[in-house]
Amino acid sequence: MNYPLLEATDPTTCLSGKMSRISRITANIFRKHIKEYGLSNSQMSLLFVLSKRRDLTQKELCDILFMEKSTLNRNLKRLVDQKYVTKKDFPALNITETGKAHLEKAIPAWRKAMKEIRSLLLADGEEAVDTILTKLKQSQL
Template sequence: MSSEAHKLSFSPRECLSGKIGRINRLTANIFRKYIAPFGVTDSQLTLLFILSSGMELTQKELSDIAKLEKSSVNRNLKRLIESDYITRKYFPKLKITSTGKKLVTNILPEWEKAMAEITNLLGSEGVSAVNTIHSKLTKNIS
């Protein structure tokens, strides 16, 4: 195929990565609206949610579970440790602190409002589609 013909067949609107990226940004904006007053980001909240289950994890384990790049986890952990939400006292394991647990408890009602807003926008078919996509994309990922 000539490069001219190739250019004509390319449609950015059909790019799955672009669509998923836009979905991510749109949903992140909704969550941000609710959690911004707490001074944590979506990624930081993800790490806090994982550790709030009572698990003590290494940075690598946390990165693997959250599906975040090592540098992103490192940067977010630094901020969470500085804010006394997570401790490295049990190095190499990371653990949520009582301050972190209180933060999660305080954020949960706002997180639930964000979830309700997104669920309302998507409807049951949209939620089901997102669950299907997530399942298919994570099926073979360790």
């Protein structure tokens, strides 16, 4: 039995595989730095958004984060359970003082993580990230 398509394919070109590797390596570096604050990468991203904009809905957060609504709903729930986010004005969501204080405390660790990633990517690597994200966002309109 032979497999002409498979034999003609170079799997190392697979962009899904490359992106997954990039994602795993990056996530691991960030996680290492911020885990001592009990925050995951995804939770930190969510808190960051909520720290800068008030009264966002789940739908709006989904659009900002390119995240499926059920994923967001559950990530959010964990932050609400910890009282970092309040649903007091539901459906509007807001970060609490507790949430802001916790995020504030985690920022030095976040900066260390950013520094470590930047030391790997250098300026052109960080630009490359923006290039890719800008292009991919075009598909999300």
